Amino acid sequence: MSADYARVKSLFFQASELDSDAIPAFLDAECGGDDALRGEVLSLLGHHDHRDLIAPQSATTGPAATVHERVETASDDLPGSPIPDPRYRSLDELGRGGFGRVERSFDTTLRRLVARKECLHDDAVPNEMLLNEARLLAYLDHPGAVQVYDVHAGDRVAYTMRLLSGESLAQRLRRLRADGEHLPLSEAIRILTRLAETLANAHDKGVLHLDIKPANVMLGPHGQVALIDWGISQIYAPSRYAAWLRAGGETEHALPGNSSVAGTPVYMPPEQFRGDPALLVPRSDIYAAGGLLFEMLTGATPFPRRMPASVLALQKQSAPAPSARALRPDVSEGLDALCRRMLEPDPDDRPASFDAVLADLAALVDVGANVETIALADGEILFREGDAGTTAFQILEGQLAISLDGDHIAIREPGDIIGELALLSGGARSATVTAEGRVVVRALDWAALERELAKLNPLIATLLRSLSDKLVEATLS
Amino acid sequence: MAENPDVTVLLARASGGDRAAQDVLAPLVYAELKGRADALMRRERDAQSIQATVLVNDAYMRLLGGAAVDFASRTHFFAIASNVMRRVLVEHARARNRQKRGGGVEKVEFDEARMLSIDSDDDVLALEDALTRLAEVDARQADIVTMRFFGGMSMADVADSLGISKRSCEREWSLIKAWLRRELAP
Numbered sequence: 001m002s003a004d005y006a007r008v009k010s011l012f013f014q015a016s017e018l019d020s021d022a023i024p025a026f027l028d029a030e031c032g033g034d035d036a037l038r039g040e041v042l043s044l045l046g047h048h049d050h051r052d053l054i055a056p057q058s059a060t061t062g063p064a065a066t067v068h069e070r071v072e073t074a075s076d077d078l079p080g081s082p083i084p085d086p087r088y089r090s091l092d093e094l095g096r097g098g099f100g101r102v103e104r105s106f107d108t109t110l111r112r113l114v115a116r117k118e119c120l121h122d123d124a125v126p127n128e129m130l131l132n133e134a135r136l137l138a139y140l141d142h143p144g145a146v147q148v149y150d151v152h153a154g155d156r157v158a159y160t161m162r163l164l165s166g167e168s169l170a171q172r173l174r175r176l177r178a179d180g181e182h183l184p185l186s187e188a189i190r191i192l193t194r195l196a197e198t199l200a201n202a203h204d205k206g207v208l209h210l211d212i213k214p215a216n217v218m219l220g221p222h223g224q225v226a227l228i229d230w231g232i233s234q235i236y237a238p239s240r241y242a243a244w245l246r247a248g249g250e251t252e253h254a255l256p257g258n259s260s261v262a263g264t265p266v267y268m269p270p271e272q273f274r275g276d277p278a279l280l281v282p283r284s285d286i287y288a289a290g291g292l293l294f295e296m297l298t299g300a301t302p303f304p305r306r307m308p309a310s311v312l313a314l315q316k317q318s319a320p321a322p323s324a325r326a327l328r329p330d331v332s333e334g335l336d337a338l339c340r341r342m343l344e345p346d347p348d349d350r351p352a353s354f355d356a357v358l359a360d361l362a363a364l365v366d367v368g369a370n371v372e373t374i375a376l377a378d379g380e381i382l383f384r385e386g387d388a389g390t391t392a393f394q395i396l397e398g399q400l401a402i403s404l405d406g407d408h409i410a411i412r413e414p415g416d417i418i419g420e421l422a423l424l425s426g427g428a429r430s431a432t433v434t435a436e437g438r439v440v441v442r443a444l445d446w447a448a449l450e451r452e453l454a455k456l457n458p459l460i461a462t463l464l465r466s467l468s469d470k471l472v473e474a475t476l477s
Numbered sequence: 478m479a480e481n482p483d484v485t486v487l488l489a490r491a492s493g494g495d496r497a498a499q500d501v502l503a504p505l506v507y508a509e510l511k512g513r514a515d516a517l518m519r520r521e522r523d524a525q526s527i528q529a530t531v532l533v534n535d536a537y538m539r540l541l542g543g544a545a546v547d548f549a550s551r552t553h554f555f556a557i558a559s560n561v562m563r564r565v566l567v568e569h570a571r572a573r574n575r576q577k578r579g580g581g582v583e584k585v586e587f588d589e590a591r592m593l594s595i596d597s598d599d600d601v602l603a604l605e606d607a608l609t610r611l612a613e614v615d616a617r618q619a620d621i622v623t624m625r626f627f628g629g630m631s632m633a634d635v636a637d638s639l640g641i642s643k644r645s646c647e648r649e650w651s652l653i654k655a656w657l658r659r660e661l662a663p
Contacts, residue, residue, distance in 0.1 A: 005614040012652050047658040048651065265659070 004037075011041045016048055024275050039313055042275055046262040085152060088116055088160065100130055104163060107149075114149060118158035127157040134159040136230060139244065140207060144198025146228050164228065166221050169296070170214035177299050182328060188296035189335070191217065193361050194225035195289060200354035203282040205244070206237030210280065212288035213267040214295060232262045234277060265312050266305045267291045270345050273313035283347040286357065290321075290342025290350070297324040297331050302343060317345050325458075332461070333454035334364045364455045371452070372443045376435035383419065387429045391445045392420040398439030404431050411436070423449065424472050484540045485550075492553035499557075506554075507561045509536045514565050533558045533628050552630075552638045556620075559628025563605070566627065570601040607660040611653075618653050621646065 011030055015023050023045065031038040088105040094115060095102045105116040119130045134157075137148045151159040169191065176183060183191075195217065202209060211232050218226045235241055263272050269287030271279040294302045302322045303315055321343035325336035338360050344350045351357045373396065376382060382400065383389055395414045402410045402418070409431070412418055418433060423446055444452075453461040484505065490498035513532055537554055546554075604626070612619035617639065624630040624638065636646035 002614045009615070009652060012655070013648055016651065043659060044652065044655045047655040 007037065008040050008044070011037070012044050012048075015041060015045055027275075035314075039273065042273070043265055046265070085158065088114070090116070100126075105160070107160065113163045114160040115163045116158060116160045119156050122155065127155070130157040130159070133231065136207065136233065136235075137161065139205060139241065140202055140230070142198050142201045144194055144226055145202065145230065146226065164218045164220070164226055166219050166224070168215050169217035169219055169292075172219060173214055173295060173299060182299060183296050185297070185330065185332075185335070188293065189361060189365065190223075191219070191225050191296060192289065192293050193358065195227055195292070196354040196357045196361065198225075198227050199285055199289065200358065202233075203285070203354060204240075206235050206240035208234050208236050208280055208282065209285050210234060210263055210272065210288075211267075212285055212292055213264050214292060217292070234280065236277075236280060236282075266301050266303060268316075269347070270313055270316040271347060273316075281347055282353060283350045286342050286350045286354065287344075287347070289354075289357070290339055293339045293342065294322070294324050297335070297339065298327040300327065319345075321345075330458055332364070332456060332458055334360075334451075335455075337454070338364070371448045374441050374443055376439040376441065378435055378437050380435045380439075382433040382435065382439075382441065383429050385429055385432045388426070389419060389422040389429050390426045391443050392423045392449075393418050393433075393441040393443055396440040396442055399436040400439060400441075401434045401436050402431050403434065417444075424468055425475060485546060488541070488546065488550040488554055491557075492547075492550045503557055503561065505540065506536060506558050507564070509540055510558065510561050511565050514569065533562055548637075552634050555628045555630050555634060556624055556638045559624045559626075559630065562627040563608075563623050566601050567605045570605075603661055604657075607657060610660070611656065618649055618656075621649055622653055622657070625650070 011027065014030075015026055018026055023042075027038050027041060031041070087107060087109050089108055091104045091106060091113075093101060093103050100117050100119050102115055102117045105114050106112075107114050117130065119127045121127070131151065131153055134148050134151045137146050138151075141147075146164075147162040149160040149162070151157070173183065195212070199209060199212075207230075209227065209230060211229060212227070216227060216229045218224075218228055220226070265273070267288045269284045271281075272284055291302050294300075303312055303319075321340040323336055324339050325331040325333065331339075338351075338357070342350055342357065351360065374393075376398075382393065385404065394417050395412055397414060399414075400412045400416075400418060401408055402412060412433075419429065421427070422429065423444070453464065484502070487498045487502045487505075491502050510532060513535060533555065536558055537551075541554070608619050608622055611622065620639065621635055624635045625632075630638070632646055632650065633643050636643040639646065641649075
């Protein structure tokens with residue numbers, strides 16, 4: 001055994017016996033200034049079985065370490081006997097965690113397939129955790145998260161949830177990688193939009209997911225996108241949950257919550273490596289979603305996967321966010337910039353919320369969304385022959401009359417563009433343009449055009465720039 | 478009555494530390510497991526997984542029948558068979574990966590319960606890769622994984638085979654799982 005690993009092992013065993021609150025101080029004392037050692041142990045603890053159990057604990061829960069020790073021993077050899085519930089016909093096992101099992105079941109009352117998760121232990125603590133997990137999912141109550149149907153809250157807790165079919169985003173990306181292909185850009189934007197909606201809802205309710213990664217995104221056969229595995233999520237704004245309970249007439253405000261930090265290093269924001277739950281904010285999820293966007297666009301993670309957690313943390317803190325466009329040229333500048341902003345090392349530099357991300361995404365898709373519009377009254381003149389101008393206009397509503405030396409020569413209709421040569425030359429207007437009735441136009445100067453080009457397919461953008469260069473050259477010569 | 482009395486004897490000698498017996502035994506187990514795995518995979522071309530632990534148990538029954546075998550020998554057999562099974566599965570996964578690239582739709586994954594599964598060829602190869610790296614830092618931990626995953630051995634049997642207490646074996650296992658979860662994280 002390597003000496004380094006022996007040290008990691010010893011610290012891991014000691015730390016896993018501790019209450020999670022005590023772990024950071026313990027590691028500080030044991031590791032001294034050895035950040036690599038500290039990071040490695042923390043990273044492994046983050047993947048320890050208690051991950052399965054980190055699901056919301058109530059304040060009354062005893063030390064976490066005792067719980068997972070017990071569960072660990074119990075779950076290894078004994079499958080545990082199922083809870084007989086005549087309503088659900090168990091079909092097959094979908095998975096098994098530290099303290100529970102998930103089965104595909106048939107609900108004989110409503111006659112539908114469900115996923116049913118049941119606790120395999122009699123101890124109060126794992127049962128309470130499972131109940132809290134169900135309560136958190138019920139609180140989220142969003143089609144983009146896992147939907148809880150029903151809970152059996154007896155001695156052995158069990159709950160049913162929507163059965164997810166399809167494949168995970170991780171599987172989809174793996175398949176594409178194997179074929180040497182990329183996810184279509186529109187699909188990447190669509191998936192990110194769905195996730196951002198789900199997370200905007202969760203954040204609004206004060207819940208952070210903290211483990212956003214392709215393996216936790218389920219893609220249904222008809223375009224459904226669901227974010228699963230809220231097992232390590234945290235309530236960062238307990239007052240909102242308390243308000244929710246009060247609104248329902250609950251007097252007791254015991255909160256699910258936890259004090260340790262887990263996660264998947266390659267997707268985690270730099271602040272999540274610090275192990276202090278107080279540092280985690282909605283922008284922590286935005287970072288992970290930025291990594292996910294990067295991977296959807298390029299097929300690769302922004303930082304190398306196989307790297308010790310401590311090195312990864314350091315890189316993420318200091319290295320500039322990578323550019324997806326550098327790896328895949330058909331990513332537009334706008335999308336690339338959004339992705340890089342989501343991956344900013346400092347949370348304050350990232351988009352403020354998923355609502356802001358959604359607005360950015362909408363602006364990337366809605367052509368002309370941020371371009372100034374001008375309303376003209378009947379007979380108002382937009383510009384006169386001989387005026388200097390650098391702005392082109394697109395008609396959104398109404399008609400414009402074009403005249404030369406007082407002679408009416410043409411009518412322009414909604415959708416038409418006028419004055420476009422001014423964009424290139426900045427020279428004098430060659431005609432006078434007057435509103436016929438009420439008219440609304442969109443003003444497009446070179447800066448606005450550049451902003452639009454950044455959103456669009458880079459192929460069209462490049463073509464347009466090249467054409468305009470040629471045109472200017474031709475006009476000058 | 479054992480179907481193959483030689484194996485019983487070889488096993489007893491091998492578990493007693495006889496290298497020569499071990500060298501004879503390993504190819505026997507390999508031939509048995511490989512033959513069965515090949516047959517199974519031919520029959521169920523689409524099956525992503527072959528039940529490694531079932532095959533190992535099966536091989537035990539076929540090679541040793543109902544022979545009275547002492548506990549140490551039995552454990553030793555499973556320890557050898559786990560290693561062989563690992564090799565067989567990796568060879569199969571490599572061979573099939575060479576044949577098919579893309580195409581195959583992966584089976585529905587339900588990640589909610591965070592199981593470590595070795596259901597697909599990719600998983601087998603990723604696990605093999607991780608195990609090779611684990612063996613570099615801690616060979617015993619890699620052995621534990623092999624015995625648990627590929628031989629389906631119980632914690633008690635693994636502990637016994639390594640001559641450590643079940644309790645410390647469980648502790649090792651908890652770290653191994655954390656390590657593998659991290660390394661295999663998609």
